[in-house]
Amino acid sequence: MSLTPPIIAPQAAPPAAGPATEVVLAVEHVSKSFGENHVLQDFSLALHKGENVVVLGKSGSGKSVLVKCIIGLLPPDAGTITVLGLDVATLDHEAMDRLRARVGFLFQSNALYDSMTVRENLLFPLRRHWLDHPPTQEDELVTQALEDVGLGHTAAMMPAELSGGMRKRIALARTLILRPDIILYDEPTTGLDPVTAREIDHLIREVQQKYGTTALIISHDMNCVRLTADRVALLVDGRCYAVGTYAELQSRDDPRVHEFFA
Amino acid sequence: MFENSLLDETGATAQFAGRFFREGFRPRYEVAEFLHQCYVVGYQSLPMVGITGFIMGMVLTLQSRPTMAQFGAESWIPTMVGLTIIREMGPIITGLIFAGKIGSSIGAELGSMRVTEQIDAMEVSGTNPFKYLVVTRVLATTLMLPVLTILADVIGLYASYLGINLKGVTTLALFVNNIFSSLTFGDVLPAVIKTFFFGFAVGIIGCYKGYHSNKGTEGVGQAANSAVVVSSLLIFVLDLLAVQITGLLGFN
Numbered sequence: 001m002s003l004t005p006p007i008i009a010p011q012a013a014p015p016a017a018g019p020a021t022e023v024v025l026a027v028e029h030v031s032k033s034f035g036e037n038h039v040l041q042d043f044s045l046a047l048h049k050g051e052n053v054v055v056l057g058k059s060g061s062g063k064s065v066l067v068k069c070i071i072g073l074l075p076p077d078a079g080t081i082t083v084l085g086l087d088v089a090t091l092d093h094e095a096m097d098r099l100r101a102r103v104g105f106l107f108q109s110n111a112l113y114d115s116m117t118v119r120e121n122l123l124f125p126l127r128r129h130w131l132d133h134p135p136t137q138e139d140e141l142v143t144q145a146l147e148d149v150g151l152g153h154t155a156a157m158m159p160a161e162l163s164g165g166m167r168k169r170i171a172l173a174r175t176l177i178l179r180p181d182i183i184l185y186d187e188p189t190t191g192l193d194p195v196t197a198r199e200i201d202h203l204i205r206e207v208q209q210k211y212g213t214t215a216l217i218i219s220h221d222m223n224c225v226r227l228t229a230d231r232v233a234l235l236v237d238g239r240c241y242a243v244g245t246y247a248e249l250q251s252r253d254d255p256r257v258h259e260f261f262a
Numbered sequence: 263m264f265e266n267s268l269l270d271e272t273g274a275t276a277q278f279a280g281r282f283f284r285e286g287f288r289p290r291y292e293v294a295e296f297l298h299q300c301y302v303v304g305y306q307s308l309p310m311v312g313i314t315g316f317i318m319g320m321v322l323t324l325q326s327r328p329t330m331a332q333f334g335a336e337s338w339i340p341t342m343v344g345l346t347i348i349r350e351m352g353p354i355i356t357g358l359i360f361a362g363k364i365g366s367s368i369g370a371e372l373g374s375m376r377v378t379e380q381i382d383a384m385e386v387s388g389t390n391p392f393k394y395l396v397v398t399r400v401l402a403t404t405l406m407l408p409v410l411t412i413l414a415d416v417i418g419l420y421a422s423y424l425g426i427n428l429k430g431v432t433t434l435a436l437f438v439n440n441i442f443s444s445l446t447f448g449d450v451l452p453a454v455i456k457t458f459f460f461g462f463a464v465g466i467i468g469c470y471k472g473y474h475s476n477k478g479t480e481g482v483g484q485a486a487n488s489a490v491v492v493s494s495l496l497i498f499v500l501d502l503l504a505v506q507i508t509g510l511l512g513f514n
Contacts, residue, residue, distance in 0.1 A: 068382075093390075097388040101388060105386045107379045107383055109378045109379050111378060111380045111382065114374070114378075124384075128387050128388035
């Protein structure tokens with residue numbers, strides 16, 4: 001039993017509405033528990049169009065659960081999640097699929113289909129989500145997506161033939177091929193060597209600048225946070241403990257914030 | 263404790279099978295993936311099933327020959343071997359080989375897809391993973407096992423013909439005539455029908471174990487292993503039920 005009461009920081013206030021700060025993703029008072037393990041407790045966060053927000057937290061703090069709730073893979077126990085103006089909890093299967101076509105998800109383990117070539121991996125979401133796209137456009141879209149991640153020569157290769165960094169890039173290309181409005185990155189640099197991790201960080205920035213995508217990045221890699229974040233949200237004890245730019249949070253005296261930046 | 267977990271598992275598997283019937287026959291139909299699975303499950307199992315069927319027929323003939331000779335009943339060997347293979351040995355041996363090869367491969371494949379988040383990725387990509395992965399595989403195993411069993415029966419009977427000719431002389435026409443003169447539809451149909459159930463059992467158990475795999479790579483191994491063990495056991499249970507039912511219907 002803790003002798004000191006937990007420090008509860010003020011929740012991030014929703015920004016003022018307006019064209020310049022259009023909120024494209026809002027997580028409001030979301031809670032999620034697995035049995036007695038309360039992973040998210042009254043978590044709130046808002047993402048504005050075109051910004052990169054990193055959710056920073058310790059391993060096992062519920063970061064991946066948060067993105068899985070956002071994309072509809074896990075239902076939250078309480079609270080609302082609004083993505084591109086749609087309340088995720090109220091969507092039926094078809095509406096959820098339409099929303100998912102506009103929200104890319106880069107999985108922590110890349111989740112490339114082992115039995116398919118790189119090209120087939122890229123075509124899979126394209127053929128499923130864009131049912132009316134002309135087949136003649138496929139080659140062009142695959143080539144463009146692969147060139148965006150600098151791996152134009154890998155179309156015929158199998159995922160097993162690729163290095164860890166290449167697999168991450170291909171997973172990103174598979175996300176980019178649908179030209180999503182929002183991309184959710186789940187630990188994009190975990191398990192990569194420092195050089196490759198920095199390449200992925202720069203790629204995340206390039207995607208943001210080239211396509212104007214909004215990104216929610218889950219990470220505990222401080223270099224990734226520093227290089228990719230416009231704002232950082234600190235996930236502590238299931239709550240959004242603090243929100244600010246990297247520099248703002250770094251300069252805070254709060255010990256629970258400081259321990260991440262030390 | 264054990265009884266509870268057994269009942270839990272049985273209930274969960276039954277629910278999984280129920281979901282197959284609820285979702286499996288509603289659009290969107292994954293025809294291309296279903297045909298691919300038929301190729302993987304059926305065509306690629308042919309060598310294994312063929313070799314097993316051949317050895318089964320040959321051994322059965324060579325083993326039974328001395329005993330039959332003692333009673334001067336060598337001419338009954340084709341009839342005995344034919345009935346044994348078609349009614350029981352063909353379906354059960356092919357079913358067990360199928361459970362070992364296909365059940366484990368489905369369990370391991372889906373288990374590995376689960377732990378590497380490929381199933382989640384499929385869902386995010388606008389695909390119902392249950393339909394794409396489970397329904398196609400269960401349908402393929404259900405339809406392919408009867409075909410494989412019939413092929414194994416034919417190969418086994420031909421091996422029996424070769425076995426008889428190792429120590430004696432008989433013509434293929436006489437051999438075939440001996441078998442067909444003693445066979446009735448009551449021998450063939452129940453044997454074929456029960457293989458649909460065997461195939462369904464292998465598919466649904468393999469998919470259930472893989473689809474609900476957890477605990478990382480260890481879970482993948484467990485999924486593959488328990489898929490084989492449970493589906494093999496289920497084949498024997500179904501076989502026992504089939505014998506009882508055909509008996510009640512007057513086919514035995």
